[in-house]
Amino acid sequence: MTGTLDVVVRLLAVFVAFLVLPLVVGQTEHKVMAHMQGRLGPMYAGGFHGWAQLVADGVKFAQKEDVVPAGADRRIFQLAPAVALLPYLLVLVAIPIGPGNQVGQSVDAGIFFVLAVMGVGVLGSMMAGWASANKFSLLGGLRTAAQLLAYELPMVLAAASVAMAAGTVSLVGVLDAFHWWWVPWQIVGGLVFFTAGLAELQRPPFDMPVADSEIIFGAYTEYTGLRFALFLLSEYAGIVVLCGLTTVLFLGGWHGPFGADGLGWLWTLLKTAVLAFVVIWLRVSYPRLREDQLQKLAWTVLIPLALAQIALTGVVKVVIQ
Amino acid sequence: MPETTVRTADAGLGLAAGYFHSYSVVGLLAVVGVVFVAVAFASGRLLRPVVPTREKMLTYECGVDPVGEGWAHTQVRYYVYAFLYVIFAVDSIFLFPWATVFAAPGFGSTTLVEMFVFLGFLAVGLLYAWKKGVLEWT
Numbered sequence A: 001m002t003g004t005l006d007v008v009v010r011l012l013a014v015f016v017a018f019l020v021l022p023l024v025v026g027q028t029e030h031k032v033m034a035h036m037q038g039r040l041g042p043m044y045a046g047g048f049h050g051w052a053q054l055v056a057d058g059v060k061f062a063q064k065e066d067v068v069p070a071g072a073d074r075r076i077f078q079l080a081p082a083v084a085l086l087p088y089l090l091v092l093v094a095i096p097i098g099p100g101n102q103v104g105q106s107v108d109a110g111i112f113f114v115l116a117v118m119g120v121g122v123l124g125s126m127m128a129g130w131a132s133a134n135k136f137s138l139l140g141g142l143r144t145a146a147q148l149l150a151y152e153l154p155m156v157l158a159a160a161s162v163a164m165a166a167g168t169v170s171l172v173g174v175l176d177a178f179h180w181w182w183v184p185w186q187i188v189g190g191l192v193f194f195t196a197g198l199a200e201l202q203r204p205p206f207d208m209p210v211a212d213s214e215i216i217f218g219a220y221t222e223y224t225g226l227r228f229a230l231f232l233l234s235e236y237a238g239i240v241v242l243c244g245l246t247t248v249l250f251l252g253g254w255h256g257p258f259g260a261d262g263l264g265w266l267w268t269l270l271k272t273a274v275l276a277f278v279v280i281w282l283r284v285s286y287p288r289l290r291e292d293q294l295q296k297l298a299w300t301v302l303i304p305l306a307l308a309q310i311a312l313t314g315v316v317k318v319v320i321q
Numbered sequence B: 001m002p003e004t005t006v007r008t009a010d011a012g013l014g015l016a017a018g019y020f021h022s023y024s025v026v027g028l029l030a031v032v033g034v035v036f037v038a039v040a041f042a043s044g045r046l047l048r049p050v051v052p053t054r055e056k057m058l059t060y061e062c063g064v065d066p067v068g069e070g071w072a073h074t075q076v077r078y079y080v081y082a083f084l085y086v087i088f089a090v091d092s093i094f095l096f097p098w099a100t101v102f103a104a105p106g107f108g109s110t111t112l113v114e115m116f117v118f119l120g121f122l123a124v125g126l127l128y129a130w131k132k133g134v135l136e137w138t
Helices: A002-036 A053-062 A074-092 A110-131 A135-166 A171-176 A187-201 A225-250 A260-285 A291-320 B002-047 B079-093 B095-101 B109-131
Strands: none
Touching: A002 A053, A002 A074, A002 A225, A002 A260, A002 B002, A053 A225, A053 B002, A074 A110, A074 A225, A074 B002, A110 A135, A110 A171, A110 A225, A135 A171, A135 A187, A135 A225, A135 A291, A135 B079, A135 B095, A171 A225, A187 A225, A187 A260, A187 A291, A225 A260, A225 B002, A291 B079, A291 B109, B079 B095, B079 B109, B095 B109
16 A cells, blocks of 8 residues: 555656646746846746746636647647657656655666657657648658757767666666766766757757747647647756756766765756756857758767767776776 | 576566566556646637637648648658668667676676777768768758
8 A cells, every 4th residue: 555655656746846847947948048138037927026927828828729720630730749748757757866766766777768758759749740731840840850860869879878887777776876976987978968958859059940930930830729838848848857867867866065865856956957057048049050060960079979988988987897 | 406497487577576567657657647638638628719710720831821732742851861870779779788787797808899899880880971971961
């Protein structure tokens, strides 16, 4: 019985985190972007510095008409937002936030599971792009597919480097094996992983699939109301997942200079928050790349760097054994 | 040696039970997620207005009525990248099982040399593609 209760509590915690953390990141993005651009951002909703802006947005989205274009592939069109969103919920369960059993569910093949499931989310964008029967959406979907070919490989290679260092593919196991000098040791892999992750999330400077000034909003052009809101939620859930994974794999997760035993989860949250801030910062700072520039960056910079990181990891690991 | 066989079978069962337990929890979460989406869509249907008009159901392209159909023929310029990606991705998957044991006692420098052979193959493949001009978009 206690076992069942334990599972229920864990799943509930994961689900609440999945609903709350993306909103926090979204609100932070509103405010941080505004202040970086000399504006105030939302100030009205909820009273105090517009804290309830995204709640108000959600209420608005839920009341909007759900328009499915007459020419669209109706079922696929309606299903796409769910396919884009749910993988990030599933990934969240495997990310450890503290020592011991402070994880939704420890999955043995953690790194593998996480990379595989995250890959499914992209299908949602492609389904949306194809099913909309809209030329701009189709272009957006094709760009999403092109992007997939660019970032997936560097991401997998960088993660493999960490698996080599730890001698395990379990995320919990990686953190148990962690030492502080892994950060400089794996820093190149970490940068590759984070950059590739940005491309997966279609965040600036890699937002060509939704480039609003070229192809309206890419695969999401025809979406309205709740389904559009789910796509937005999946983007921000993706930021949380990417930053959390980078934290766990490359920044030592719950390890910190002090208090790692009791307050380890606070370290995880802090590191994730700093990375999420960097994601927002990059959006404000850099112009959009072209799709071919991303391919060039991936195949001539990221992949060679990731391979070099694997070589370095292998040599150091065998030498210290 | 019947005894050891039994023991390893027991250990195997325990391992399998843990394996299926962790993935059944993941499956449960997937069910939670599907229910969440279903409830959201169902309640959305109750909350929102439905006032379709012919103009509203039209495909949105630049505010001008769309010409031709949406599923247009396009040239997928990056299909060579796709081939390259599939080859490399399948290769890199083999890294993971190797990564967990390569530094275990008794392996050491042999596996390290093997790693460089493997990386060499990947690097040569990449260099060849680069030289052939495959990594150019046009």
